[in-house]
Amino acid sequence: MGRRSRVRGSMVPEAEFSSYYGRPILKKPTWKNPDVPLYLWVGGLAGTSSVIAALADATGRPVLRRGGRLAAAGGAAIGTVALIHDLGRPSRFLNMLRVVKPTSPLSVGSWILAPFAGAASAAAASELTGVAPALGRLAGWGAAAFGPPLASYTGVLLADTAVPAWHEAHGELPVLFAASGAAAGAGAQLVVTGIAGNRRERTPVVRLAVVGAAAELVAGELLERRLERLPGGVVDAWRAGKAGRWNRLARLLTAAGGLGALLAGLRGRPGRVAAVASGAALAAGSLATRFAAFEAGTASAADPEHVVAPQRARLAAQGPASAEGSWLAGERATRPVPRS
DSSP, X not given: OOOOOBOTTOSSBOOOOOOSTTSOSSOOOOOOTTHHHHHHHHHHHHHHHHHHHXXXXXXXXXXXXXXXXXXXXXXXXXXXHHHHHHHSSHHHHHHHTSOOOTTOHHHHHHHHHHHHHHHHHHHHHHHHHOOOHXXXXXXXXXXXXXXXXXXXXXXXXXXXXXXXXXHXXXXXXXXXXXXXXXXXXXXXXXXXXXXXXXXXXHHHHHHHHHHHHHHHHHHHHHXXXXXXXXXXXXXXXXXXXXXXXXXXXXXXXXXXXXXXXXXXXXXXXXXXXXXXXXXXXXXHHHHHHXXXXXXXXXXXXXXXXXXXXXXXXXXXXXXXXXXXXXXXGGTTTTSOOOOO
């Protein structure tokens, strides 16, 4: 915007030139940082931990069961607090539970989080007090039923927005979040079992940690390759600036954690040290992935080229017949980003 100047002796301000060129087409996400990245992370960690706890209970692994139940309940509590803080007041979260909209990832996510938090808290309370173990087991399995959806729905939620860095990766982002959640949950339990020093209890999470880390790295690579094929430099939202730094850190920690997890199966002190170190690296790498996704979305929403270029390419691929409806190209771009 140019400055208005007044011609000497005139009461009318001099005209100025302005245009929409170069201005953002989308509104930047209004979600708070670090509330939302933290919420995205603990959801994956808690969801995976609940499944680990239920399977540990079924196979007679008390240390792993206890660690999984406490991690699930703690993650649900932290996630709920972060979500309410981002929304501004608790009543807004309660309002999201007033209706069920199967077509809305936000509505479905709210109805996943609420029962998960209740069941995970009940299972953890039973674990800590020893009261009503049968009900605690039932609550643990209830939490495990909601665990996988909790770990992955946030990826669907972001991909359902108009933000190019998220929406254009709608096929890979949910997979990335699910794999990252698996790595985080397995990493947390590697730390628990490493400190406890029980190799038998550690074995299942070693396998999950390796698979989760590998899947996270592959999903991240496929996501970037998909965005590379788009015009407008959408992939740069994941590679440059804050998002790029978080993304590189995430890959480094995840790769190191996955390799370290292979050593966690060793006997004695080396296995224990490897379990704790690799578990911490995997959990930290998963958190860095969430920050990378958040920053990529923020940067992408601010760049109009990320919005316009892919739409123009799709219109061109459809042929001249689509020209009459080209004014619809921005319809999805004007769709507001939903509140978390």
